[in-house]
Amino acid sequence: MIETPYLLFLGDAPDQLAAKVAQGIKDWRPEFAVGQLRLDGCKADMGLPDMTLAEARAAGVKTLVIGVANRGGVISLKWKKLLVEALENGFDLASGLHNLLRDEEDLAAVARVTGRTLHDVRIPSVKYPIANGEKRRGKRVLAVGTDCSVGKMYTALCMEKEMHARGMKATFRATGQTGILITGDGVPLDAVIADFMAGSIEYLTPDNDEDHWDLIEGQGSLFHASYSGVTMALIHGGQPDALILSHEPTRSHMRGLPGYALPSLDALRDLALTVARVVNPACEVVGVAVNTQHMSDAEARGYLAEVEARLGLPATDPFRYGAAKLVDALADL
């Protein structure tokens, strides 16, 4: 568990998109985002107060989060001086980069001397159990996609926000590096050893109040040749009571697989439900979350209406039009 609140390190981000981890934290856990720290040439801006390490310390910050990704996931030499200073000033560091903080000899040495923690959320820090398939108390919802990167994480975060606004008990459960940095906890599922994947999700979503919802962050797609095993384990470990279908209608092929067309929402519904009912026979598909970022407002509304009519399910773009329809469907279940 990463200690909060955070100072968001934007480094020398070449543009706003490179700082999407910081953006996620600022959007979804604004109470964790006390300030930002930018180096010369940084082109990203979260609209947060720019702080020195000393100012952040005075404001109660516990952890400097690397909120920027750079080419190859490398920890830049330009960053090193600042990261070392942060450790010396009493901050922990948290990173989701492919190259690990702990593998940088200078950072590891300073962390050891200062007694600070290096959180590399790219890889697991827990020895997960093998899944036992036993039914747990409480309710769980999972977004499954026609493809990778169609907005499953944002769907779960939008739903969490709406559920909290309604006073419902709900917890976003992160299964990827960005989600873990946003919430400070979770399972980096893509880095878990095969035998323990489903068990890691059981561990992440334990027994809870009967009226509590875990909003499990989706990963991959049952139809994606590279990552479908991860999705399968997520469904079987998560034991969802409800599934949301996630889709990005303008994509011409599966992400990273030029030869593969996207499946239809019907095909996704049928396969995901068959698979989910192995572990939870009561599971239902309750709605559709469409990522309409590449459509005009008129196109998006038209597409959503068409999907609702065709599938007989509420459909929305939760980021653009709110998650109320999806939360209504959960509440009705």
Add this chain to the structure above:
Amino acid sequence: MIETPYLLFLGDAPDQLAAKVAQGIKDWRPEFAVGQLRLDGCKADMGLPDMTLAEARAAGVKTLVIGVANRGGVISLKWKKLLVEALENGFDLASGLHNLLRDEEDLAAVARVTGRTLHDVRIPSVKYPIANGEKRRGKRVLAVGTDCSVGKMYTALCMEKEMHARGMKATFRATGQTGILITGDGVPLDAVIADFMAGSIEYLTPDNDEDHWDLIEGQGSLFHASYSGVTMALIHGGQPDALILSHEPTRSHMRGLPGYALPSLDALRDLALTVARVVNPACEVVGVAVNTQHMSDAEARGYLAEVEARLGLPATDPFRYGAAKLVDALADL
């Protein structure tokens, strides 16, 4: 790749079952099994010549294979003296035990000094790629099970033997520890990092002659809550042209999951085919392999006839009655 031939180390095996790795090698790669080495109190016997290390060396043995599993997968102190002597006598060591040879300080030190190799097939020795989903030349068949441990490995090995007897081009591709020790190569899929599972199977089953069959060793089950993600990755990485359904009819629940009934063969066929056709639209289910070890001959024959009539597919127990029917079905494809 493990160097052959082998001396099979049976240690102080309490019974024949404890030496099932050695049994597998002796049954399926008899040309690799030059002799056996047993310690005092060993109750297992492969019917091979008992050899000292010196005799095995003279007979051309390259590797001492630990062909026995003991409680907890531990490397017994009783074994240590012999294993050290084996390294000193010029043998490599190979083991599928949970506890790794390389983690035993004395073995690691002697291996370093003598220049011998410690093969721990429990864990990967290769950095696998992420799957690209591209169609490969050659043909592939995979057994998928209603449950774990229903005989998928033996089905593939029986088919390989029958195919070789007919002069067909066929290669068993091991995906588990026992299979790797039997053949000297393969992917320990249950120990691969989630993101690389499907890629490891693409790596294992590369482009080949158009009339060559890879017989991919099955793992887990799409219906097994603990391991279904592994099975999914195996199907999507393997791109099978043909599926065999594997089943053990006397089992009352899924292995290790008391609350879970086994799926029907129909349900397995439908789900496995849906999943396999994502990566290979031409995939067909060609037959059923039934593990009838707990049935009388009459019961077994009756059950197989019933399955053939119900599913319209050839059904056999390949270990008991031969794999000819399954190979006929492949040849007809």
